[in-house]
Amino acid sequence: MPATKLSKAAAHDPASRIFDLDVSSLRELNQALHNLTPGSNETAWEVLHPKGSHSVAVGVDQPVSIDVRGSVGYYCGGMNSGSTITVHGSAGPGVGENMMSGSIIVKGDASQYAGATGKGGLLVIEGNASSRCGISMKGIDIVVHGNIGHMSAFMAQSGNLVVLGDAGDALGDSIYEARLFVRGKVDSLGADCIAKEMRPEHLELLQGLLDRAGVTGVKPSEFKRYGSARTLYNFNIDNADAY
Amino acid sequence: MTYKNPPTTPRKSATFDDYTLSEIRRAAATGIYDIRGGGAKRKLPHFDDLLFLGASISRYPLEGYRERCDTSVVLGSRHAKKPIELKIPITIAGMSFGSLSGPAKEALGRGATLAGTSTTTGDGGMTEEERGHSKQLVYQYLPSRYGMNLRDLRRADAIEVVVGQGAKPGGGGMLLGQKISDRVAEMRTLPKGIDQRSASRHPDWTGPDDLEIKILELREITDWEKPIYVKVGGARPYYDTALAVKAGADVVVVDGMQGGTAATQEVFIENVGQPTLACIRPAVQALQDLGMHRKVQLIVSGGIRNGADVAKALALGVDAVSIGTAALVALGDNDPRWEAEYNELGTTAGAYDDWHEGRDPAGITTQDPELMKRVDPVAAGRRLANYLKVMTLEAQTIARACGKNSLHNLEPEDLVALTIEAAAMAGVPLAGTNWIPGKNGF
Numbered sequence: 001m002p003a004t005k006l007s008k009a010a011a012h013d014p015a016s017r018i019f020d021l022d023v024s025s026l027r028e029l030n031q032a033l034h035n036l037t038p039g040s041n042e043t044a045w046e047v048l049h050p051k052g053s054h055s056v057a058v059g060v061d062q063p064v065s066i067d068v069r070g071s072v073g074y075y076c077g078g079m080n081s082g083s084t085i086t087v088h089g090s091a092g093p094g095v096g097e098n099m100m101s102g103s104i105i106v107k108g109d110a111s112q113y114a115g116a117t118g119k120g121g122l123l124v125i126e127g128n129a130s131s132r133c134g135i136s137m138k139g140i141d142i143v144v145h146g147n148i149g150h151m152s153a154f155m156a157q158s159g160n161l162v163v164l165g166d167a168g169d170a171l172g173d174s175i176y177e178a179r180l181f182v183r184g185k186v187d188s189l190g191a192d193c194i195a196k197e198m199r200p201e202h203l204e205l206l207q208g209l210l211d212r213a214g215v216t217g218v219k220p221s222e223f224k225r226y227g228s229a230r231t232l233y234n235f236n237i238d239n240a241d242a243y
Numbered sequence: 244m245t246y247k248n249p250p251t252t253p254r255k256s257a258t259f260d261d262y263t264l265s266e267i268r269r270a271a272a273t274g275i276y277d278i279r280g281g282g283a284k285r286k287l288p289h290f291d292d293l294l295f296l297g298a299s300i301s302r303y304p305l306e307g308y309r310e311r312c313d314t315s316v317v318l319g320s321r322h323a324k325k326p327i328e329l330k331i332p333i334t335i336a337g338m339s340f341g342s343l344s345g346p347a348k349e350a351l352g353r354g355a356t357l358a359g360t361s362t363t364t365g366d367g368g369m370t371e372e373e374r375g376h377s378k379q380l381v382y383q384y385l386p387s388r389y390g391m392n393l394r395d396l397r398r399a400d401a402i403e404v405v406v407g408q409g410a411k412p413g414g415g416g417m418l419l420g421q422k423i424s425d426r427v428a429e430m431r432t433l434p435k436g437i438d439q440r441s442a443s444r445h446p447d448w449t450g451p452d453d454l455e456i457k458i459l460e461l462r463e464i465t466d467w468e469k470p471i472y473v474k475v476g477g478a479r480p481y482y483d484t485a486l487a488v489k490a491g492a493d494v495v496v497v498d499g500m501q502g503g504t505a506a507t508q509e510v511f512i513e514n515v516g517q518p519t520l521a522c523i524r525p526a527v528q529a530l531q532d533l534g535m536h537r538k539v540q541l542i543v544s545g546g547i548r549n550g551a552d553v554a555k556a557l558a559l560g561v562d563a564v565s566i567g568t569a570a571l572v573a574l575g576d577n578d579p580r581w582e583a584e585y586n587e588l589g590t591t592a593g594a595y596d597d598w599h600e601g602r603d604p605a606g607i608t609t610q611d612p613e614l615m616k617r618v619d620p621v622a623a624g625r626r627l628a629n630y631l632k633v634m635t636l637e638a639q640t641i642a643r644a645c646g647k648n649s650l651h652n653l654e655p656e657d658l659v660a661l662t663i664e665a666a667a668m669a670g671v672p673l674a675g676t677n678w679i680p681g682k683n684g685f
């Protein structure tokens with residue numbers, strides 16, 4: 001194990017591992033996480049002084065919890081498969097990209113492409129997300145407490161995007177089957193994205209997502225639902241001006 | 244006596260030839276551009292326009308079938324802990340499951356493994372057929388990220404970040420609804436029967452600086468074991484190669500415009516990009532200028548057909564070539580034994596390219612369970628292995644005649660060009676002269 005300094009709490013918990021990126025390298029951190037085997041009792045991890053490092057805790061494939069104390073750069077938690085990662089700061093571009101399962105919670109803001117192509121799991125951004133949030137999402141659930149930028153959910157295929165604040169231009173452009181729930185205003189909808197009726201099953205789904213994301217004091221009925229009009233699912237020359 | 248005017252011969256326009264006229268009529272009738280598979284069909288400067296100079300007095304040849312001529316190559320030695328070691332410098336290019344049938348993918352794996360080389364996945368993700376039968380498998384990381392997952396990434400032997408494709412630099416893909424079986428739909432997380440648009444750009448990076456960080460992420464995920472290839476369409480090979488190297492690529496793949504595609508607009512295939520021959524020297528020059536030639540390996544693809552093409556590409560400075568279309572033909576694509584069925588589809592063996600329609604009589608570019616039974620993966624794999632071995636023998640024959648004990652010792656000095664165009668593009672002299680057009684710049 002590389003040189004690390006144990007916090008007081010961790011010193012009493014044999015299951016906790018602390019990596020101080022001022023002392024250890026990113027490679028050492030990720031290799032240690034990848035070396036985890038099923039049933040490992042090293043279930044609680046802490047990363048100190050990330051200072052905007054890229055690729056923190058990427059490719060984790062075990063159900064451990066990882067607390068990152070500070071802000072991260074690109075692709076934090078990329079391809080996460082089963083772990084719970086909490087970023088106690090803000091996240092750079094591509095947080096949780098292609099996540100398979102598990103969850104990522106960003107206490108601050110997230111930059112572009114949050115949750116891009118995510119296949120599963122839950123991504124919670126307690127601040128705002130930038131453009132292209134949920135781009136090409138493929139089953140992931142994303143809950144953003146604040147606002148999201150333009151071109152979010154572009155070509156989104158599956159999963160749910162919940163936004164408690166506002167959405168920028170071209171929301172859901174060329175969307176497939178993903179569901180978008182926005183509580184605030186939407187600057188504009190992209191090609192083939194329309195507002196849809198909020199039926200009881202959607203209210204129930206949304207309540208479940210809000211509960212999982214730790215959102216309280218907000219009712220599902222305050223949201224509007226958006227999704228695909230499905231008019232561009234098969235190419236037709238008469239729709240060419242929609243592109 | 245009346246004088247009759249002599250008969251005249253009807254003259255058709257060279258500009259509005261029969262093909263062009265038929266395309267205008269087709270566009271007017273259907274309201275959609277032609278979509279097809281394959282690569283550029285127009286005549287382009289190619290390897291046929293180059294010739295080797297065998298040895299006489301100034302060079303000393305090696306004995307055919309007696310003196311060793313090495314064909315092996317190592318790819319990804321720059322950063323990867325586990326570089327790819329191949330017996331032959333001919334790899335199988337990425338072709339997607341979805342575009343190709345499962346048995347066809349299995350056959351590619353079997354054939355490549357028998358011949359000692361690698362296969363490559365495609366836009367549809369990794370299949371058990373291919374992983375199970377490929378000793379070495381390159382996993383493509385594409386803009387669509389269909390089927391992309393952590394475990395397959397780690398099951399791969401190398402990762403190829405696909406930025407562009409020779410048939411359509413800057414273009415995305417379109418798999419029409421009729422080819423979307425349950426299995427294809429599931430792998431791509433899309434409803435069955437709808438058109439599947441593959442994006443033209445990666446969703447989570449936007450330029451070379453981002454690419455560098457993306458490659459770092461892929462290395463971290465795979466513990467720096469796997470070579471990272473970067474594949475670009477042959478459009479700006481000098482700059483794209485240089486930027487791929489800057490971003491940290493272990494291997495750069497440049498795909499010229501004769502490189503195939505599953506389904507793209509005809510107008511795109513025939514009018515965007517540069518011929519394979521024109522892409523090699525600029526790509527090699529970029530590596531040389533950066534001091535990275537032979538350190539970052541270069542793979543070139545697009546219209547490679549025989550051992551002479553392989554030898555010529557290697558002589559120009561390439562480390563390995565990749566084949567797609569030729570591999571499909573080796574498996575049985577466009578085989579004349581299905582001629583009657585090709586005729587029913589309004590075409591002929593050798594010209595069938597409507598792969599996206601899913602009705603391939605050869606059972607290769609289809610998801611129709613009855614048609615795909617026509618591919619025997621064992622027999623088709625054997626044919627591919629035979630073909631790869633023949634290409635290798637052909638290249639060795641040429642290399643020995645040039646006095647080389649390794650295919651990789653072939654060099655531009657071994658070549659001349661038959662045309663000024665080829666001489667300029669390849670950077671070798673016009674035959675019978677010492678003139679290299681454009682020697683002082685591209």
